[in-house]
Amino acid sequence: MKIFGRFQRLSIKWRLTILFVILMVVLLVAFNMFLLWNMMKVLSQHEQRLLQQKAKAIGADLSTEIVEESYLNPDYLTRLLTNYTDSNQAILLLDINGTKLASVTGAGWEQNPWSADEADAIIYRTKIHLPVTASDIWLLIAERKEPLDSFIRILFINLFLASFGALLLSGFGGYAMTKLGLKPLDRLVVHIRDMNAHQLSARMSDSHVAAELGELVSAFNSLLDRVEESMKRQQQFVADASHELKTPLTIIDGYVRLLQRWGKHTSEVREEALAAIQQECGRLSRLIQDLLILAKVQRAPFAIQNIEIQSLVPVLQEVKQAWGSVFPHHIELTVQWREPLLVAIDRERIRQLLDILLDNAKKYTEKGSVSVYAYTERDVVCIDVEDTGIGIPQEELPHVFDRFYRVDKARGRSNGGSGLGLAIAQSIVQLHRGHISIKRTVTGGTKVHVTLPSAQLNEQE
Structure with missing residues (x-):
């Protein structure tokens, strides 16, 4: 929650940049995993085909060169298999009952190749029919996966470096593009900060901006129109109310001065002044009552009373x-x-x-x-x-x-x-x-x- 709160307090440019980089990380990780998995599968299938071709060649040699005497001679079979063995491979011949006839192990093997699991070796097996025997024999070829793993590690390192460079470029590029795209928003913020109640007539131009920001600028200008119109009405209301209140007060003040000068001695002047004052007080009372009524009916809570x-x-x-x-x-x-x-x-x-x-x-x-x-x-x-x-x-x-x-x-x-x-x-x-x-x-x-x-x-x- 703290991380989310800090993220919410960041500017829009940084938030968009971070989200863009996170999206790129997810896409690159998914792409690299898919590429590595497919590459491992392709390499494994390729090695299986190579081992299959080698098994066919060994079977062809055994079928044409082996006679009954040499079939029973392990040294001869070993020399024959040695011609097809490299340092990372091992070849084994078994009779139909599983008895070992001959085996050759390359120099790269440090353990028994036939006890290795699928994570360490690729094993291919097939049957070979020899004309000199009444039954088939088994041919097994094992190949170490370590050279393939080395190739995969090199590929992984290259992909990681390429992805890291792509993330850096996407981060800087995303920030630059976001900053460029939000420049009208920055101008809008500056415009709002520089604005005061006496300068509401200026409007922002919505040309040469993106559609979304253009809508924001248009909405802001529309808001300014309404605020300016509301302030004009408010100022007009204050001026009109002041005028309406000032007129009867001026009349009352005039008749009070008349009373002070002449009303003490002339009853006609006194009666005229008092009647006029009473009339103007009635006007003031009605005006104030109307203002109170207008304020009351426009109160939001009153709407549901x-x-x-x-x-x-x-x-x-x-x-x-x-x-x-x-x-x-x-x-x-x-x-x-x-x-x-x-x-x-x-x-x-x-x-x-x-x-x-x-x-x-x-x-x-x-x-x-x-x-x-x-x-x-x-x-x-x-x-x-x-x-x-x-x-x-x-x-x-x-x-x-x-x-x-x-x-x-x-x-x-x-x-x-x-x-x-x-x-x-x-x-x-x-x-x-x-x-x-x-x-x-x-x-x-x-x-x-x-x-x-x-x-x-x-x-x-």
């Missing part, structure tokens, strides 16, 4: 009853639905979502109607909130869910809007794994389309 599978109908009935008395007489509110509307929701947040959408529709609809319609389509539950109000310009639609964004900032502030309502609505929908979109209607109004995953499929399962 109060979600239950239930029907959307009670929420729609509650909204219809609550907002029916809020809308003025010249704006008609209709809330309709088509069951079943079974969804996994947090009831309080869905009610808050509908309140935001209806509040916006009421603010920006001077006359006509506002309608809410809920229905199930395939595997989603849809909620449409449509009005006949002043609508939103087409070019403004991509930005309406941004925090503090107002289509008409002056009008939004006069109506008490903070620009956070639709951002909160989008967060609530995303919390429920749904989708929300806004578009202009044919009549020029606004239609908000919300989809939430239906719970009917899960219920059937």
